[in-house]
Amino acid sequence: xxxxxxxxxxxxxxxxxxxxxxxxxxxxxxxxxxxxxxxxxxxxxxxxxxxxxxxxxxxxxxxxxxxxxxxxxxxxxxxxxxxxxxxxxxxxxxxxxxxxxxxxxxxxxxxxxxxxxxxxxxxxxxxxxxxxxxxxxxxxxxxxxxxxxxxxxxxxxxxxxxxxxxxxxxxxxxxxxxxxxxxxxxxxxxxxxxxxxxxxxxxxxxxxxxxxxxxxxxxxxxxxxxxxxxxxxxxxxxxxxxxxxxxxxxxxxxxxxxxxxxxxxxxxxxxxxxxxx
Amino acid sequence: xxxxxxxxxxxxxxxxxxxxxxxxxxxxxxxxxxxxxxxxxxxxxxxxxxxxxxxxxxxxxxxxxxxxxxxxxxxxxxxxxxxxxxxxxxxxxxxxxxxxxxxxxxxxxxxxxxxxxxxxxxxxxxxxxxxxxxxxxxxxxxxxxxxxxxxxxxxxxxxxxxxxxxxxxxxxxxxxxxxxxxxxxxxxxxxxxxxxxxxxxxxxxxxxxxxxxxxxxxxxxxxxxxxxxxxxxxxxxxxxxxxxxxxxxxxxxxxxxxxxxxxxxxxxxxxxxxxxxxxxxxxx
Numbered sequence: 001x002x003x004x005x006x007x008x009x010x011x012x013x014x015x016x017x018x019x020x021x022x023x024x025x026x027x028x029x030x031x032x033x034x035x036x037x038x039x040x041x042x043x044x045x046x047x048x049x050x051x052x053x054x055x056x057x058x059x060x061x062x063x064x065x066x067x068x069x070x071x072x073x074x075x076x077x078x079x080x081x082x083x084x085x086x087x088x089x090x091x092x093x094x095x096x097x098x099x100x101x102x103x104x105x106x107x108x109x110x111x112x113x114x115x116x117x118x119x120x121x122x123x124x125x126x127x128x129x130x131x132x133x134x135x136x137x138x139x140x141x142x143x144x145x146x147x148x149x150x151x152x153x154x155x156x157x158x159x160x161x162x163x164x165x166x167x168x169x170x171x172x173x174x175x176x177x178x179x180x181x182x183x184x185x186x187x188x189x190x191x192x193x194x195x196x197x198x199x200x201x202x203x204x205x206x207x208x209x210x211x212x213x214x215x216x217x218x219x220x221x222x223x224x225x226x227x228x229x230x231x232x233x234x235x236x237x238x239x240x241x242x243x244x245x246x247x248x249x250x251x252x253x254x255x256x257x258x259x260x261x262x263x264x265x266x267x268x269x270x271x272x273x274x275x276x277x
Numbered sequence: 278x279x280x281x282x283x284x285x286x287x288x289x290x291x292x293x294x295x296x297x298x299x300x301x302x303x304x305x306x307x308x309x310x311x312x313x314x315x316x317x318x319x320x321x322x323x324x325x326x327x328x329x330x331x332x333x334x335x336x337x338x339x340x341x342x343x344x345x346x347x348x349x350x351x352x353x354x355x356x357x358x359x360x361x362x363x364x365x366x367x368x369x370x371x372x373x374x375x376x377x378x379x380x381x382x383x384x385x386x387x388x389x390x391x392x393x394x395x396x397x398x399x400x401x402x403x404x405x406x407x408x409x410x411x412x413x414x415x416x417x418x419x420x421x422x423x424x425x426x427x428x429x430x431x432x433x434x435x436x437x438x439x440x441x442x443x444x445x446x447x448x449x450x451x452x453x454x455x456x457x458x459x460x461x462x463x464x465x466x467x468x469x470x471x472x473x474x475x476x477x478x479x480x481x482x483x484x485x486x487x488x489x490x491x492x493x494x495x496x497x498x499x500x501x502x503x504x505x506x507x508x509x510x511x512x513x514x515x516x517x518x519x520x521x522x523x524x525x526x527x528x529x530x531x532x533x534x535x536x537x538x539x540x541x542x543x544x545x546x547x548x549x550x551x552x553x554x555x556x557x558x559x560x561x
Contacts, residue, residue, distance in 0.1 A: 015391075018394075022390050022391040022394035022395065023390070030394065033394040033395050034394070034395055034396075034397075034399055036395075037399070038399070057418070058418055058421065058422065059418070111283050112283070113283075114279070114283040114284070115284050115285075115286055115287035116283075116287050118280075118284050119284060119288065122540065125489075125490075125493045126535070126539045126540075127497045127500055127535045127536070127539060129501065130513075130516055130531070130532045131532065132516075133516050133528050134525070134528055136520060137331065137520070137523070205405075208405070209406070209407055212407040212410075213409045213410070216407060217501055217504075220413070220504050221504075221517065221520050222520065228410070232410055233504075233505060236413040236416075236417045236505065239417070239421075241414065241418070244414045245414075247410070248410055248414075251406070251407050252406040252407075255405040255407055256402060256405045256406065258405070259404075259405035
């Protein structure tokens with residue numbers, strides 16, 4: 001009864017506050033509005049869980065997730081090292097790099113371009129994570145098989161995006177390069193690769209999320225007793241949901257952080273792009 | 278023809294390389310099984326027909342797929358079609374849920390300023406979060422409160438495909454130009470009329486590309502959601518049991534079946550789009 005009252009008052013005052021905040025157009029308010037909404041959601045979650053005595057195995061309150069996070073920091077760090085540092089980052093670098101190189105290699109032959117790019121975009125729409133059991137069979141239970149899944153998942157989006165980006169340059173710019181007497185290599189390095197960069201960064205950002213998903217899901221198919229995907233699946237089965245949520249918080253933080261870093265890098269590399277003016 | 282021929286050539290090369298790669302990949306296994314006086318041609322031949330090869334050949338996978346697709350009745354758990362239909366059903370149920378929810382939320386965001394300012398940043402941020410990681414927990418928790426079977430998988434599938442649809446629809450509903458909206462204002466059109474005659478038709482050309490992204494995601498969601506329940510049914514279950522027992526043919530045929538379903542989903546969206554284009558007189 002009292003919980004219902006508290007929740008009702010929170011929802012009403014919270015929405016009133018959000019309506020007022022959303023009216024203002026200044027930068028501070030634009031950032032404050034979603035933050036306040038997030039805090040309101042956390043508060044409602046906490047109040048509802050505690051007030052209605054929601055069983056821990058159904059939905060632990062945020063405070064318990066925080067406690068689980070703090071008490072399990074060494075374990076979370078080990079999982080982070082295994083999954084992110086060993087599988088995600090190398091796999092993402094290799095897959096994206098290989099995709100970019102393949103796109104550049106294809107660029108020389110229109111016939112190959114027209115043959116490979118449609119297949120590439122088809123493959124990037126497919127459920128590639130399913131390849132995980134095969135990779136586990138080929139590369140063993142440890143991080144190597146997860147990195148292999150990440151490589152395969154990140155290769156095709158980069159191939160397709162970079163392939164599309166490389167043909168973005170207009171005839172005007174290409175003509176200008178020719179009047180400078182620039183050969184294929186110079187045109188590629190000075191004109192076409194830089195103008196493909198928005199596409200490349202698009203793929204890099206997309207791949208950052210895909211890489212995390214690939215490594216985590218690949219761990220569902222067999223792993224040594226460490227890793228974020230391993231922890232999520234086993235602790236979920238043991239109903240230790242605090243730890244599961246803590247791992248999800250780590251995964252979300254890694255995802256948003258890498259997205260933010262890539263956006264910063266993108267700004268620095270493609271400062272000339274109209275969208276930044 | 279100039280579009281199909283390069284694709285066919287590349288496909289032919291891929292399949293040839295696949296056949297050839299089976300020889301070195303399966304060599305040691307073939308050697309272990311063969312008798313001592315087997316020549317290397319015998320061994321090379323043996324690599325193409327092993328029971329549990331490290332890399333099955335395309336021919337083996339195709340034979341296995343045909344055998345498990347038509348060899349058993351549809352309701353038999355040995356039938357690949359049975360599992361494919363289960364996964365397809367979960368994914369399409371989730372897709373329909375996310376389509377309805379995504380469109381509803383987008384309409385809300387476009388029309389209510391508070392929703393726009395509070396939810397839109399979260400929608401954008403959600404693209405950077407590996408939401409699939411919550412799948413095992415959701416399935417286990419829902420199983421605890423008695424929700425098993427199709428629904429938990431459909432919810433995961435819907436959860437994954439929800440974000441591209443919602444963001445695509447918000448973009449689409451906003452894609453009509455101010456001058457067009459102003460024109461409708463001068464006609465004294467009500468907000469409902471502006472929505473029905475301008476915003477919604479304009480949004481459809483964004484909805485279809487979003488659906489093409491979302492439909493394969495729903496499939497991935499359904500497959501991954503099938504993993505934590507002890508692999509009862511569906512393509513995810515085929516992958517997991519295949520991985521437990523080293524049944525490589527089963528893994529590869531489930532994988533190809535999933536790829537086929539993804540192609541089918543995209544083709545269906547394309548078909549719906551073509552119908553709409555025709556109904557609208559040649560443009561989206």
